[in-house]
Amino acid sequence: MSKVGQQLYLSSSPHIHSGETTVKVMRAVLYSLVPACAVAVYFFGLSALLVLLLATVGCLATEAVCQRLMGQPVTIADGSAAITGVLLALNLPPTSPWWLTLLGAVIAIVIGKQVYGGLGSNPFNPALVARVVLLISFPVQMTTWSAPAPLGSGLDLVTTATPLGAWKNAVMLTGQAPVELQGGLTQYFLGNMPGCIGEVSALALLLGAAYLLYRRILTWHIPAAFVGSVVLLSGLFWLVNPAKYPSPVFHLLTGGLVLGAFYMATDMVTTPVSTRGMLVFGAGCGLLTVLIRLFGGYPEGVSFAILLMNAATPLIDRYLRPRTFGVQAGKG
Amino acid sequence: MSLLGEFRKGLWRENAVFRLLLGLCPTLAVTTSAENGLGMGFATTFVLVGSNIVVSLLRQVIPPKVRIPAFIVIIASFVTVVQLCMEAYFYDLYKALGIFIPLIVVNCVILGRAEAFASKNRLLPAMADGLGMGIGFTLALFVLGAVRELFGSGTLLGYAVFGSGYQPLLLMILPPGAFIAMGLLLACMNLFDARRR
Numbered sequence: 244m245s246k247v248g249q250q251l252y253l254s255s256s257p258h259i260h261s262g263e264t265t266v267k268v269m270r271a272v273l274y275s276l277v278p279a280c281a282v283a284v285y286f287f288g289l290s291a292l293l294v295l296l297l298a299t300v301g302c303l304a305t306e307a308v309c310q311r312l313m314g315q316p317v318t319i320a321d322g323s324a325a326i327t328g329v330l331l332a333l334n335l336p337p338t339s340p341w342w343l344t345l346l347g348a349v350i351a352i353v354i355g356k357q358v359y360g361g362l363g364s365n366p367f368n369p370a371l372v373a374r375v376v377l378l379i380s381f382p383v384q385m386t387t388w389s390a391p392a393p394l395g396s397g398l399d400l401v402t403t404a405t406p407l408g409a410w411k412n413a414v415m416l417t418g419q420a421p422v423e424l425q426g427g428l429t430q431y432f433l434g435n436m437p438g439c440i441g442e443v444s445a446l447a448l449l450l451g452a453a454y455l456l457y458r459r460i461l462t463w464h465i466p467a468a469f470v471g472s473v474v475l476l477s478g479l480f481w482l483v484n485p486a487k488y489p490s491p492v493f494h495l496l497t498g499g500l501v502l503g504a505f506y507m508a509t510d511m512v513t514t515p516v517s518t519r520g521m522l523v524f525g526a527g528c529g530l531l532t533v534l535i536r537l538f539g540g541y542p543e544g545v546s547f548a549i550l551l552m553n554a555a556t557p558l559i560d561r562y563l564r565p566r567t568f569g570v571q572a573g574k575g
Numbered sequence: 576m577s578l579l580g581e582f583r584k585g586l587w588r589e590n591a592v593f594r595l596l597l598g599l600c601p602t603l604a605v606t607t608s609a610e611n612g613l614g615m616g617f618a619t620t621f622v623l624v625g626s627n628i629v630v631s632l633l634r635q636v637i638p639p640k641v642r643i644p645a646f647i648v649i650i651a652s653f654v655t656v657v658q659l660c661m662e663a664y665f666y667d668l669y670k671a672l673g674i675f676i677p678l679i680v681v682n683c684v685i686l687g688r689a690e691a692f693a694s695k696n697r698l699l700p701a702m703a704d705g706l707g708m709g710i711g712f713t714l715a716l717f718v719l720g721a722v723r724e725l726f727g728s729g730t731l732l733g734y735a736v737f738g739s740g741y742q743p744l745l746l747m748i749l750p751p752g753a754f755i756a757m758g759l760l761l762a763c764m765n766l767f768d769a770r771r772r
Contacts, residue, residue, distance in 0.1 A: 342742075354755060358762075380745040 263460075265362075268511075269322030271458050275451030276329055276506070282434045282444040286391035287337035291440045294339050295332040301348025302328030309357040323362045327351050330370035333441020333502060334546065335377070338389050343381060347373040367553045368510050371546045378546070388437040405438050406431065406497040408542040410489055431496035442499040452505040461509055464518050468525025469504040469532075470495065476533040488537065500532065503545035513553045520556075520563040527552045578703045585707030591684040592715035593764050598684040601675050602716055603753040609732050612720025614668040616713025618657045618676065620706070623685050625653040627705030630693040637694070646689040647680065654679045684712060723747045723756050 283291045306324035310317045319325075331351050335344060354376070355369030356362070378385045388405050404412065430436060434444025441448070455461040473494055480488040494500065499507075508514065508528050515524050528548045535544025591597045601619070606612045629649045630637075637645045658676045661669040669676065679685070688708055693701040724730055727747030729737045746752045 346744075358758070376746050376751075379749065379751075380747075381742060382745075384742070 265321050265323065268460055269326055271455065271460050272326055272506075273322060273329065275454045276326075276333070276441075278447035278450045279333060279441050279444060279502075280329070282447040283333070283337070283440045286434055286443060287389065287440060291337040293341075294335055294337060294344050294440060295329065297341060297344045298332035298335070298348050299325055299328035301345045302331065302352050305349050305352040306357070309352060310361075313357075315361070318362070321362070324352060327356070327369045330441075330506060331373050333506075334370060334374040334439050334499065336385060336388055336438075337440050338384075338387055340384060343377060343384050347377050350376050363512055365512060366556070367550055368507055368513050371507055371550050371553075374546050375550060378541075390437050391435050391443070405542065406436055406493070407536060410493075411536075411542040414487060428492055428496055431493075436497065438497070439499060439502075442502040445496050445501045448501045448505060452501075455505075461505065462518070462521070464521035465509050465514060465525040465528075466504045468522045469508055469528045470500070470525075472526040472529025473500060473533055476530060477537075480533075480537060494533070494536070498536070498543045499545040503528070503532075503549055507546070508549045508552070513556060515556050515559045515563065517560065517563050517565045519565075520559045523559050523563065524552050524556065527555065578699060581700050581703040582707035585704065585709070585711035586714065587711070589708075590711045590715060591687075591708055592712060592719075593761055595684075595687075597687055598682045598712065599757075601678065601682060602719065603750070603757060605672055605675050606716055606720035606723055606753060607748045608724040608728070608730075609717055609721040611668070611671050612716035612718075613713065614661075614665065615672055615675065616709070616716040618661065618672075619679055619682060619685070619712055620709025621657055622650060622653040622679055622682075623688060623709040623712075624702060624705040625656075626650045626685055626689055627693040627701040628698065630689045631696060631698050631701035634694045642694065643686075643690070646686060646694075650685050650689070651680045684708060719753075719756060719760060722760065723752055726756075727752060 280295055283295070302324045303319045306319050307317050310319075328348060328351075331347050332344065335347065339347075351369040351373035355367060355372035356365045359365045386408070388408070427436070432445050434447060436443055452461060452466070456463065474491040477488070477494040478491040481490050504525070508525065515521050528545075531548035531551055532544045535541060535547055539547075541547070585591065587594070589595060592599070592602050598619070601615055605615045626646070626649050630646055633645075633649075654677060657679065658669075661672075661676060688705060692704045696704070721731060724732075725736060726744045727749075729735060729741045729743045744752075747756060
């Protein structure tokens with residue numbers, strides 16, 4: 244048997260390999276995040292760069308230490324820990340203190356990934372686990388936002404509220420949406436608004452996502468279902484009461500929706516495998532996001548929505564199994 | 576098994592929380608501080624020893640078909656004693672533990688020991704078993720409460736441990752922190768046992 248195994252490549256189907264490996268996929272995702280990181284550094288300055296570096300190095304180091312302690316081969320070169328680090332940084336405010344960033348990196352790798360058995364076994368997106376732990380534990384540091392101060396403008400960082408946070412505050416106080424938020428959508432699209440490091444520029448994120456779609460590392464299903472359901476639901480509320488509820492475009496361009504829909508909700512490990520499952524997953528994320536944004540205690544709900552749908556992924560996979568080729572429904 | 580053996584098995588080898596994973600509802604809910612953990616542990620130990628004694632004494636009298644309701648009545652009586660005493664002498668703790676004091680009635684550890692041990696054994700072994708299990712439960716709750724309080728509030732038994740610059744990891748004293756701390760402590764115990772063998 245072993246001799247045959249050496250001469251013939253024996254495995255179950257499929258027999259044609261696309262040539263993609265974990266390393267290649269991870270590298271492509273890292274490349275696709277370059278525009279978003281560049282825009283972040285442009286708008287938020289060196290503090291954003293520091294958070295990015297610290298989170299990435301922190302994740303790599305934690306992964307290496309974990310694997311060394313457990314006596315496993317150290318696989319930090321595959322890039323998955325680096326991506327977790329970058330995604331975590333993109334989900335943190337640019338003014339995060341160093342200890343917050345490092346703690347997030349440790350939580351992402353230890354609690355979010357390695358306790359479940361490492362890459363491929365984690366039920367939840369590690370970067371989002373860390374973000375939510377930090378958000379719940381350190382509400383002050385995690386919601387201290389700074390207005391963008393483009394490089395060369397000579398401004399230090401000015402603290403202010405995110406568009407979503409400003410909307411929630413105004414609605415809680417007056418029951419009306421603040422007028423000035425409805426303008427500035429172009430600025431929101433470019434990324435000139437307060438927010439997490441990576442969520443501000445929809446343009447840069449979409450550029451990266453287009454590259455991933457071209458490389459076929461992303462499929463359109465989850466992002467489309469996610470964004471589509473957000474537009475549909477928020478549009479419904481907007482049509483009913485435009486004075487109170489913000490327009491769907493506002494929902495799309497503010498907060499972490501683009502980052503979440505294209506990068507966090509499309510993590511291959513923690514999302515359904517079938518196309519129908521992906522559509523359900525994306526729609527569920529969108530539904531929960533709008534509900535949390537409009538009626539929840541937090542101004543932003545993308546990370547909670549994705550984590551909740553991560554928990555539902557095994558169930559979705561179980562109920563939406565693709566039909567086996569050649570088998571007719573009802574005939575077993 | 577000797578009396579000492581019956582007593583000692585509850586401390587580590589058959590520890591109710593970390594080995595049998597029984598009584599997790601109060602364990603996870605009240606261990607937001609070491610003090611709450613200790614209070615809950617002592618209250619449970621008292622009920623456990625008392626119910627074990629009475630169940631063991633009455634084991635010939637209780638008809639097998641209605642043994643569970645009979646055990647519950649015995650346990651509930653002791654819980655009422657604990658609740659009234661706590662309200663009278665430890666009012667702050669009573670307020671902190673709240674609904675979880677009357678809920679000691681349905682703590683699986685207590686009913687479990689009544690069913691599995693006290694109803695089949697004589698008085699002295701039943702007492703030793705109840706005491707050991709209760710102290711083991713108390714230790715587990717104390718350790719879990721101490722870990723959660725240390726990281727979640729930066730204090731231990733109310734005294735500040737870290738400097739004033741410490742930012743408490745609030746999650747640890749919230750419900751998810753209970754599960755995470757419990758899992759990590761369990762992992763440490765398993766690691767310790769595996770190394771010792």
